[in-house]
Amino acid sequence: MEQQEWIDRYLEGRLNEAELKEMERKLQQEPEFARALMLEKDLMEGIESFGNDRLRDFLDGVHEEVKSVPVQETPKSSRLIWVAAVALAVLLMLAFWLWPRPDSTPAELYALYKQENSYPFDFTEKSTDDEQALIELAERLLKKQDYKQALMPLNELFSKTEESQYLLAIGIAEMESEAVPNEAIATFRKLQQQYPAFQNDYLWYEALAHLKKEDVAAAQASLQKISNASKRYEVARALLDALDAN
Amino acid sequence: MKKYSDSDIISMLQSGDRALQDAAFRHLYHCYFGLIESLIVRNSGQAHEVKDVFHDGLIVLFNKVKTADFSLSSTLKTYLYAICRNLWLLKLKKQKREVVLEDTHERMQVEESHFQTLVETERKALVRSMIESLGRECQQILELYYYRRLKMVQIQQTLGLVSEQVVKNKKGKCLRKLRENVAPAYRRLLKENG
Numbered sequence: 136m137e138q139q140e141w142i143d144r145y146l147e148g149r150l151n152e153a154e155l156k157e158m159e160r161k162l163q164q165e166p167e168f169a170r171a172l173m174l175e176k177d178l179m180e181g182i183e184s185f186g187n188d189r190l191r192d193f194l195d196g197v198h199e200e201v202k203s204v205p206v207q208e209t210p211k212s213s214r215l216i217w218v219a220a221v222a223l224a225v226l227l228m229l230a231f232w233l234w235p236r237p238d239s240t241p242a243e244l245y246a247l248y249k250q251e252n253s254y255p256f257d258f259t260e261k262s263t264d265d266e267q268a269l270i271e272l273a274e275r276l277l278k279k280q281d282y283k284q285a286l287m288p289l290n291e292l293f294s295k296t297e298e299s300q301y302l303l304a305i306g307i308a309e310m311e312s313e314a315v316p317n318e319a320i321a322t323f324r325k326l327q328q329q330y331p332a333f334q335n336d337y338l339w340y341e342a343l344a345h346l347k348k349e350d351v352a353a354a355q356a357s358l359q360k361i362s363n364a365s366k367r368y369e370v371a372r373a374l375l376d377a378l379d380a381n
Numbered sequence: 382m383k384k385y386s387d388s389d390i391i392s393m394l395q396s397g398d399r400a401l402q403d404a405a406f407r408h409l410y411h412c413y414f415g416l417i418e419s420l421i422v423r424n425s426g427q428a429h430e431v432k433d434v435f436h437d438g439l440i441v442l443f444n445k446v447k448t449a450d451f452s453l454s455s456t457l458k459t460y461l462y463a464i465c466r467n468l469w470l471l472k473l474k475k476q477k478r479e480v481v482l483e484d485t486h487e488r489m490q491v492e493e494s495h496f497q498t499l500v501e502t503e504r505k506a507l508v509r510s511m512i513e514s515l516g517r518e519c520q521q522i523l524e525l526y527y528y529r530r531l532k533m534v535q536i537q538q539t540l541g542l543v544s545e546q547v548v549k550n551k552k553g554k555c556l557r558k559l560r561e562n563v564a565p566a567y568r569r570l571l572k573e574n575g
Binding site for chain 1 (some may be wrong): 416505509511529568
């Protein structure tokens with residue numbers, strides 16, 4: 136066997152017992168052979184490190200994708216696409232009817248802009264049965280827009296897991312169910328402090344809650360904090376313009 | 382989001398299919414970034430440190446999943462959490478150790494081992510620079526075969542090559558070229574450092 140074949144078969148674990156003994160002897164007695172093995176191991180480590188860096192680049196891309204959208208909703212079937220299309224048509228009609236006019240009230244703007252992004256209520260599957268049952272209950276109640284009832288399973292899920300997806304859903308459910316959404320505002324602020332990676336999303340929801348409360352100055356303050364690198368920036372500017380026009 | 386079980390994710394990472402591996406990483410990102418963010422921010426960490434720890438955790442997970450004797454003895458969530466927790470503890474410990482290094486006795490010990498590490502680092506940097514100087518196709522073939530563990534047919538499709546045999550030949554040629562480029566400087570380096 137040639138030196139390279141010895142090394143390849145050794146690294147791939149394809150040497151038999153007798154060959155392994157011979158390999159050990161060569162490594163001890165032939166410095167050139169030992170150096171060649173070290174080189175080969177370094178080459179493999181170098182490729183591993185190169186691969187790690189390429190994977191890091193890929194993960195940076197994924198990070199950029201998700202940082203403005205905490206949980207993405209994906210259509211599960213063509214039927215859903217149709218439902219989405221109908222919903223969009225209704226939304227466009229609503230938008231036409233409620234299009235920000237100089238005299239739009241904060242309540243009208245809230246009704247219009249809360250539709251801008253569908254709520255992120257597609258929770259990830261859990262390994263334990265009790266958490267999975269809570270998720271299914273929460274999703275069912277949220278789908279029915281029974282936000283007050285949905286708070287119970289959502290609070291339980293958050294206390295078990297401390298995952299931001301549940302706290303965000305709690306904030307939205309509070310915003311929808313409270314006439315004066317003070318608790319929702321507190322929740323969105325807590326999210327900004329504890330999970331700063333998605334701060335722009337939480338600022339957006341905080342602004343909506345202020346709008347529902349008809350506190351225009353506070354809504355403007357939240358919107359102005361949204362970074363121009365965020366996907367929320369354009370819509371935040373549009374809402375600020377509508378508020379300025381009032 | 383499509384729901385996958387832990388064993389689905391492990392199979393996808395082990396599949397030797399790049400699209401499946403990428404989908405698995407995306408799924409892990411969506412499911413567990415928040416969990417690790419919470420861990421780090423609650424334990425003396427800053428928001429900007431979360432991404433690096435989480436990415437390193439996913440890389441450690443991938444490298445472990447690729448090993449022949451890998452088996453999952455807990456949920457994937459617990460496993461990834463444990464990896465990221467250890468990485469974060471190591472980072473905190475490292476920061477603390479730098480403070481301890483101000484002590485003279487410790488500094489002497491570190492300097493000695495630091496010398497060994499320097500030679501090793503130089504060797505690795507040399508190999509790495511030679512990989513960087515290879516053509517893009519060679520880099521991709523070596524990465525896809527040795528790191529992503531893609532099958533020859535997958536590499537052929539990913540890179541649009543005419544046959545699996547062409548991939549095999551190119552892989553052998555690229556590795557030989559890398560070995561030949563590294564060897565002279567490598568020998569010189571080892572000779573200089575005894």
